[in-house]
Amino acid sequence: MRxxxxxxxxxxxxxxxxxxxxxxxxxxxxGAIATRLTAQDWDVVGRxxxxxxxxxVKTTGDPHEAVAxxxxxxxxxxxxxxxxxxxxxxxxxxxxxxx
Numbered sequence: 415m416r417x418x419x420x421x422x423x424x425x426x427x428x429x430x431x432x433x434x435x436x437x438x439x440x441x442x443x444x445g446a447i448a449t450r451l452t453a454q455d456w457d458v459v460g461r462x463x464x465x466x467x468x469x470x471v472k473t474t475g476d477p478h479e480a481v482a483x484x485x486x487x488x489x490x491x492x493x494x495x496x497x498x499x500x501x502x503x504x505x506x507x508x509x510x511x512x513x
């Protein structure tokens with residue numbers, strides 16, 4: 415993510431090239447984030463344990479697959495064990511944001 419010094423921008427919208435974003439945890443918060451990013455033409459893949467989704471977001475059954483191919487990973491859940499497992503699957507040097 416690139417932060418613009420003049421505007422103080424530090425949001426996903428500041429990215430200068432298309433990136434794949436993985437959102438793990440498609441509950442209220444993660445689902446809303448993933449849906450909004452998808453609506454803004456970002457390449458988003460989501461993963462949820464429950465299987466419930468809005469249908470607007472591409473999903474995968476394998477969180478490791480989503481994380482391994484992502485440039486940015488949003489973790490929108492509270493399970494510490496799963497967070498550490500997902501973090502270990504991320505490509506080196508990729509930004510991870512824990513929620």
